[in-house]
Amino acid sequence: MNAGAVVAAKEHEDAWGPEDLLTGRATSPAGYLGDTPTPLVGRTRDLDRLATVLSAPDAGLVTVTGPAGVGKSRLVMEYLRRFGPGPGGTVEVFDFGRITDPAIGALMLRRLKEQLHDGPAAVQSALEGLGPGPYTVLFDHYEDVADELAPLLTEFRRSCPQVRVVTVGTARLGLYGERVVRLRPLPTGNGVEADLPAVSRIPAVELFVQYARAVRPEFKLTAENFRYVLALCRLVGGLPFAIELAAEQVKLAEPDLILERFERGTGDLRRIDQHPYSRHSSISGMVSWVFARLPAEERLLLNQLAIFEGPFTTRAAAGVLTGFDAAGYRTLERLIDASVLIPDERPDGELSLSIPSSVRHAAARSLALLPVHETLRKAHGEYFLALATPHPTPSEPGAPSAGPRTAPGPETRADLLAAFGYWREARDGRFMALIAGALRDQSTGAAQTRQCLRLTEEVLRAGVEDARLHARTLEAAGGLAMRLGSGAARGYLAQARDAYRAVHCDVGLVRCLGLLGDEAYAAGDLERARRRFEEGLAVLASPARAGVTGDTAISVGRYLSRRLAVVARDAGNLARADELARTALAAELGREDFGGAVTARYVLASVRLLEQDSAEARALFADAAEQLGGLADAAEQPECLEILAITLYKWRRITDWRLLTATLGLANLLRRRLGHPRPRPLTDLTTAILATASQELTADDYMWAWRSGAELTWEAALRLMPAADARPVAGDDVPTDVADILTKRELEVALLVSEGLTNRVIARRLGIAEWTVVNHLRKVMRKLGCQSRVQVTRRLATG
Numbered sequence: 001m002n003a004g005a006v007v008a009a010k011e012h013e014d015a016w017g018p019e020d021l022l023t024g025r026a027t028s029p030a031g032y033l034g035d036t037p038t039p040l041v042g043r044t045r046d047l048d049r050l051a052t053v054l055s056a057p058d059a060g061l062v063t064v065t066g067p068a069g070v071g072k073s074r075l076v077m078e079y080l081r082r083f084g085p086g087p088g089g090t091v092e093v094f095d096f097g098r099i100t101d102p103a104i105g106a107l108m109l110r111r112l113k114e115q116l117h118d119g120p121a122a123v124q125s126a127l128e129g130l131g132p133g134p135y136t137v138l139f140d141h142y143e144d145v146a147d148e149l150a151p152l153l154t155e156f157r158r159s160c161p162q163v164r165v166v167t168v169g170t171a172r173l174g175l176y177g178e179r180v181v182r183l184r185p186l187p188t189g190n191g192v193e194a195d196l197p198a199v200s201r202i203p204a205v206e207l208f209v210q211y212a213r214a215v216r217p218e219f220k221l222t223a224e225n226f227r228y229v230l231a232l233c234r235l236v237g238g239l240p241f242a243i244e245l246a247a248e249q250v251k252l253a254e255p256d257l258i259l260e261r262f263e264r265g266t267g268d269l270r271r272i273d274q275h276p277y278s279r280h281s282s283i284s285g286m287v288s289w290v291f292a293r294l295p296a297e298e299r300l301l302l303n304q305l306a307i308f309e310g311p312f313t314t315r316a317a318a319g320v321l322t323g324f325d326a327a328g329y330r331t332l333e334r335l336i337d338a339s340v341l342i343p344d345e346r347p348d349g350e351l352s353l354s355i356p357s358s359v360r361h362a363a364a365r366s367l368a369l370l371p372v373h374e375t376l377r378k379a380h381g382e383y384f385l386a387l388a389t390p391h392p393t394p395s396e397p398g399a400p401s402a403g404p405r406t407a408p409g410p411e412t413r414a415d416l417l418a419a420f421g422y423w424r425e426a427r428d429g430r431f432m433a434l435i436a437g438a439l440r441d442q443s444t445g446a447a448q449t450r451q452c453l454r455l456t457e458e459v460l461r462a463g464v465e466d467a468r469l470h471a472r473t474l475e476a477a478g479g480l481a482m483r484l485g486s487g488a489a490r491g492y493l494a495q496a497r498d499a500y501r502a503v504h505c506d507v508g509l510v511r512c513l514g515l516l517g518d519e520a521y522a523a524g525d526l527e528r529a530r531r532r533f534e535e536g537l538a539v540l541a542s543p544a545r546a547g548v549t550g551d552t553a554i555s556v557g558r559y560l561s562r563r564l565a566v567v568a569r570d571a572g573n574l575a576r577a578d579e580l581a582r583t584a585l586a587a588e589l590g591r592e593d594f595g596g597a598v599t600a601r602y603v604l605a606s607v608r609l610l611e612q613d614s615a616e617a618r619a620l621f622a623d624a625a626e627q628l629g630g631l632a633d634a635a636e637q638p639e640c641l642e643i644l645a646i647t648l649y650k651w652r653r654i655t656d657w658r659l660l661t662a663t664l665g666l667a668n669l670l671r672r673r674l675g676h677p678r679p680r681p682l683t684d685l686t687t688a689i690l691a692t693a694s695q696e697l698t699a700d701d702y703m704w705a706w707r708s709g710a711e712l713t714w715e716a717a718l719r720l721m722p723a724a725d726a727r728p729v730a731g732d733d734v735p736t737d738v739a740d741i742l743t744k745r746e747l748e749v750a751l752l753v754s755e756g757l758t759n760r761v762i763a764r765r766l767g768i769a770e771w772t773v774v775n776h777l778r779k780v781m782r783k784l785g786c787q788s789r790v791q792v793t794r795r796l797a798t799g
Contacts, residue, residue: 038210040078042186042203043071050079050181054164059179060157063167066183067339067356068286069241072168073140073278075183090135097141097279140168141279143293150175170290170339184342185238185356189230190410195669197710199226204233207240211247219250228255235262237357242283245270287362290340301331302340302355306363307376309414311344311354320379322372352411381422384408384415385431388438410442420455429462433473440476446484449675453480468508471499475512482519485677489519510536510556517563524680526571533564558587558596562603569607570681577607598627599636606643613651619761621647622721629714635676641667641717642678646685649692653722657696658705663717664690665709738796741783749776750784754793 040047053062064072080091142149150173153165157177167173172180189202199205200221208229212219221229232255236242249258270282280286291299304321305312314332318324332353335341340359344352355363367373387408408416416439423431436455443452456477464470478492493516500508517532540557565580581604588596605624608617625640641663648654664686671678678686694702742750745766752762759777763770777789786792 041207061165062179063172064181069239070183071240093138095140136164138166142169188234188238204238208247211244212250215251225255228259232259303363303367306367307380309418311352311411319383381419384419388435429464433459433464467503483675522679529567533560536560574611602628609647638667638670642682649689657693661693661705662709662712665706666712746780750780754796
């Protein structure tokens with residue numbers, strides 16, 4: 001295989017001929033597949049997708065496209081390295097990016113056109129010297145000659161249908177039968193923060209580290225620098241070219257200084273040496289190259305779309321941009337085809353569009369100079385206000401018009417923040433409060449929570465005339481402060497409680513009482529927590545509270561019952577906790593709420609596990625914990641792991657201190673991820689357990705186990721639960737004839753069946769597969785002449 005041959009630019013026009021492209025006589029084997037400074041990062045799925053497309057029988061023309069600097073050529077190079085064209089095949093590459101004189105490229109195209117006009121026989125004759133096997137012609141960086149190349153490729157494919165053509169560029173050619181593989185920037189881990197192991201696995205961060213080590217081998221991600229590296233990768237939008245330029249700066253500066261430089265502007269950053277497969281040497285040069293290829297109407301629309309800080313939909317574009325009509329949609333399509341807009345599909349199926357970060361920043365600077373800028377800011381603020389207000393009240397003066405009714409997702413966060421800034425300048429506290437509420441609902445992690453608390457406090461300082469909205473804002477501030485473990489939570493929630501009472505909003509009042517109970521529980525004041533939860537339940541049960549109706553009130557009531565059971569459990573009143581947990585479970589089952597039922601069952605199982613050290617209690621807890629692990633981001637998950645460790649420690653059943661430490665490490669990670677600080681009652685107990693673990697393990701083993709919690713799966717953590725006591729064996733209470741008939745394993749299964757355990761629990765107790773339990777039970781029934789599990793139980797009891 002003549003893999004990786006590059007058609008180099010010639011100094012004289014007469015050096016080129018179309019037969020050179022087809023026969024490879026003018027190629028050099030050392031160009032296109034040159035050495036790369038890093039392995040391919042974050043592109044496994046893209047590589048598989050490209051391999052799938054190219055292996056299809058009808059893949060006569062395949063275009064790999066995407067934004068400038070996204071790594072298109074790099075992906076194709078990796079494909080050729082790993083797969084090639086197939087046994088006996090040949091690859092020839094023509095890289096237009098290597099041609100410094102455009103006239104040379106034009107001459108190549110003209111001569112290829114002349115040979116194609118001579119007919120298929122002439123082209124076929126040029127191909128005969130290649131030998132058997134698949135043949136691939138690759139055109140890279142073809143953007144400058146796309147208009148001339150496209151019709152030639154149409155004729156070329158007609159003349160040589162057995163030749164596969166691969167084109168690599170920012171714009172698709174738009175030819176019939178063209179198969180497109182579109183690349184996007186690398187993921188930057190939205191929602192991941194404050195966790196070094198998780199951040200190190202983000203593809204954009206991993207690429208930064210790889211490039212940094214290429215220029216500074218000792219560089220590594222640390223607890224001191226990983227936040228700056230993550231912020232850098234997000235600032236450049238995960239674009240590999242920009243990440244490379246940023247990472248190269250570690251030769252002279254640390255990530256925090258590089259981030260500060262990037263925040264001031266990236267145009268002065270450039271590579272010094274020649275790159276083997278990229279035509280750009282600086283971000284400013286790349287952005288200028290992108291804009292230079294856009295017609296005036298596309299440039300104008302791109303500048304206007306830069307009003308969006310993050311991804312946006314066509315619905316949003318039509319709602320914000322003035323006069324957006326059918327022509328605007330067609331221009332959007334052309335921007336997508338040119339890879340200036342990156343399409344993606346949201347979870348709800350709606351198409352989402354985003355502008356590459358560096359291009360958007362340049363377009364935003366241009367937009368700021370246009371007269372339409374302030375008009376677009378106002379329209380943008382009104383649109384996202386409507387998005388944050390699903391059910392506006394049309395009768396109220398100044399209420400926004402009805403907008404989309406789906407709650408804004410995390411992808412809208414940047415635009416909601418921009419809209420908040422607009423209404424801050426307008427000094428409208430009510431609208432600021434509505435947008436802050438939408439931001440609160442989507443805030444994850446400590447950083448976003450702190451940011452949202454600052455905005456909510458700003459709303460309170462600005463003032464909200466609507467009394468109910470003011471109470472809701474106080475409640476929100478209290479909830480956010482509580483998630484951060486701030487002492488301000490209790491004050492905000494007390495003010496919110498009083499504000500709800502003043503406007504006779506009992507549902508809000510009960511919510512606040514629940515939050516005040518949670519705040520007291522977190523502080524370790526179980527008696528105050530009990531009073532607050534009971535006070536909330538009393539409000540719900542009072543016949544004078546006619547306004548406390550509806551699903552929201554019922555949901556809050558079920559929550560208060562569960563929390564009251566937890567307080568009774570941790571206070572040591574296990575009988576009362578058992579009663580409350582059973583009542584809560586019955587209420588959840590009656591509502592057919594799977595998530596609520598799983599949570600209530602877990603609370604009941606934790607009470608039973610604390611009540612007695614028995615196989616039944618452990619089996620119930622293990623089953624409930626397994627179901628709880630299936631709920632996405634359930635707030636009770638970290639507590640579940642902590643209760644497991646606490647009870648095993650209480651009953652002296654810990655045999656694997658490494659797994660115990662890792663399990664508590666996972667619980668700690670989940671708490672940070674969910675934004676739920678550990679309450680004082682659990683903190684005191686887990687601290688004592690970890691102190692014992694540090695004595696049982698060496699210092700290195702203890703630290704390794706704690707850190708390995710980040711890699712621990714939920715299922716692996718639950719293995720901390722011992723399978724059973726000593727396995728059942730035949731004793732005096734088992735009839736002699738039964739013990740003689742059954743094997744040891746069959747007798748073990750029969751005894752556990754007689755205890756009323758399910759096949760699933762039996763399998764866990766014995767450490768075997770569930771279908772194996774079924775087979776053993778069938779043999780037991782056949783040997784004992786039984787037709788049911790009940791008969792097996794009676795047979796063991798009576799002989």
